[in-house]
Amino acid sequence: MLSHWVPSYSLFSGHTRSKGFTASATHSHFPSLSFFPNQKISCMDATGLDSYGREFKTADEMWREHTGDSSKKIQWYRDGVSYWEGVNPTMDGVLGGFANVNEPDISCSEDFLKILLSERFPADARRQPLVVLDCGSGIGRVTKNLLIRYFNEVDLLEPVSQFLETARQTLALGCQTNAVHKAVNFYCVPLQDFTPDAGRYDVIWIQWCIGHLTDEDFVSFFNRAKVGLKPGGFFVLKENIARSGFVLDNEDRSVTRSDTYFKELFSQCGLHVYRLKDQKGFPEELFAVKMYALTTDAPKRALRAKSKRSINRPKTIM
Numbered sequence: 001m002l003s004h005w006v007p008s009y010s011l012f013s014g015h016t017r018s019k020g021f022t023a024s025a026t027h028s029h030f031p032s033l034s035f036f037p038n039q040k041i042s043c044m045d046a047t048g049l050d051s052y053g054r055e056f057k058t059a060d061e062m063w064r065e066h067t068g069d070s071s072k073k074i075q076w077y078r079d080g081v082s083y084w085e086g087v088n089p090t091m092d093g094v095l096g097g098f099a100n101v102n103e104p105d106i107s108c109s110e111d112f113l114k115i116l117l118s119e120r121f122p123a124d125a126r127r128q129p130l131v132v133l134d135c136g137s138g139i140g141r142v143t144k145n146l147l148i149r150y151f152n153e154v155d156l157l158e159p160v161s162q163f164l165e166t167a168r169q170t171l172a173l174g175c176q177t178n179a180v181h182k183a184v185n186f187y188c189v190p191l192q193d194f195t196p197d198a199g200r201y202d203v204i205w206i207q208w209c210i211g212h213l214t215d216e217d218f219v220s221f222f223n224r225a226k227v228g229l230k231p232g233g234f235f236v237l238k239e240n241i242a243r244s245g246f247v248l249d250n251e252d253r254s255v256t257r258s259d260t261y262f263k264e265l266f267s268q269c270g271l272h273v274y275r276l277k278d279q280k281g282f283p284e285e286l287f288a289v290k291m292y293a294l295t296t297d298a299p300k301r302a303l304r305a306k307s308k309r310s311i312n313r314p315k316t317i318m
Contacts, residue, residue: 046058046059046244046245046246046258046260046261047244047245048062048242048245048246048247048248048255049245049246049247049248050062050247050248050249050250051247051248051249051250051251052250056248059215059245059246059261062246062248062255063214063215066248066253067214073214076214076253077190077192077212077253079252079253080212080252080253080254081159081160081190083251083252083253084159084160084163084252085160085162089139089162089163089165089166090139091139091141094138094139094141094163095141098283098286100283101281101282101283101286102141102145104279104280104281104282105279105282106142106145106146107281108277108279108280108281108291109142109146109207109236109238109291110146111277112236112275112277112291112293113146113150113236114150115275116203116234116236116274116275116293117130117150120202120232120233120234121202121232129151129152129153130150130151130152130153130202130203131151131152131153131154131155131200131201131202131203131230132147132150132151132153132154132155132201132202132203132204132205133154133155133156133157133196133200133201133203133204133205133228134147134154134155134156134157134205134207135157135191135194135204135205135206135207135209135210136157136158136191136206136207136208136209136210137156137157137158137163137164137167138158138160138163138167139163139166139167139170140156140166140167140168140170140171140183142205142207143156143167143171143183144167144170144171147205148171148181148182148183149181151181151202151203152180152181152182153182153183153184154181154182154183154184155183155184155185155186155187155200155201156183156185156186156187157187157189157191157194158186158187158188159188159189159190159191160188161188164186164188167183167186168183168186171183191206191209191210191212191213191217191221192213192214192217192220192221194221194224194225195224195225195227195228196224196225196227196228197228198227198228199227199228199229199230200228200230201228201229201230201233202229202230202232202233203233203234203235203236204225204228204229204233204234204235204236205235205236205238206235206236206237206238207236207237207238207239208238208239208240210237210239211239211240211249211254211255211256211257212252212253212254215265218265218269219265219268219269222235222269222271223269223270226270226296229296234274234293234294234295235271235292235293235294235295236291236292236293236294237262237291237292237294238279238289238290238291238292239256239257239262239289239290239292240256240286240287240288240289241256241257241258241259241262241287241288241289241290242256242257242258242261242287243258243288244258244260245258245261246258246261256287259290262292266292266294270296271294271295271296272294272295272296272297272298272299273292273293273294274293274294274295274299275292275293276290276291276292276293277290277291278290278291279291
């Protein structure tokens with residue numbers, strides 16, 4: 001989903017702009033990225049900005065101001081859902097007028113997913129149907145265009161009821177002609193409140209929604225969601241990436257985190273980066289986007305994409 005304008009400041013660079021969006025997602029071997037829960041978290045000291053141009057000295061300062069007590073935290077999540085309740089349940093609506101990013105988004109995600117499935121669940125070794133959870137599913141865009149073609153069962157998780165109902169109606173048409181690949185469950189539940197059934201999912205796909213969670217709820221969600229993975233299962237997190245620190249969107253109540261910020265949160269979750277890939281083909285005015293394949297077990301080797309340094313950009317995909 002695309003939201004409104006935020007300042008195109010480059011954090012830690014005197015608020016200057018630099019050219020560039022994201023680089024080629026050519027893969028190369030590298031030692032697996034493994035994180036340990038007790039390592040020092042340094043990115044929380046990184047400065048950040050909100051969409052009004054205000055600077056925060058640390059992420060903790062920002063979180064204390066906006067979610068520092070129970071009433072503020074409740075309002076944070078209420079405002080986020082309220083924002084999306086005011087958006088039309090259409091492709092153009094959920095992508096903020098950037099419906100043209102759908103094709104490169106799906107194409108790049110599919111390339112990533114095919115590699116992951118071939119490595120983690122080779123076709124000749126599969127003994128049971130593949131099941132995926134689509135988190136922040138919206139109108140079912142990712143499920144319809146990607147996930148339902150590779151998984152036998154898809155569950156959708158979305159807190160905005162009108163989005164979920166649109167997804168249900170759209171996917172019901174496909175299910176009438178395809179009993180092998182189908183949408184099964186539609187959960188109208190916020191991410192921070194959801195707990196999956198134990199051992200149900202081969203993959204949990206989380207795209208453009210984790211920015212709505214506080215750091216505390218981010219860690220709590222992944223710790224609960226681990227239980228929902230089958231042996232060998234993994235997460236795919238696809239998100240906007242700030243160049244440094246973070247950018248707070250005051251209107252839809254979301255935070256765009258840097259790659260370093262994400263990796264330190266993964267540490268707190270006890271997760272490992274198995275593979276990562278940069279999104280290609282998006283307009284330059286958008287944030288850079290990365291895909292992380294995350295596992296609970298530490299891989300011996302993994303692959304990652306080489307990328308140029310990007311700056312925070314004026315539009316935000318959520």
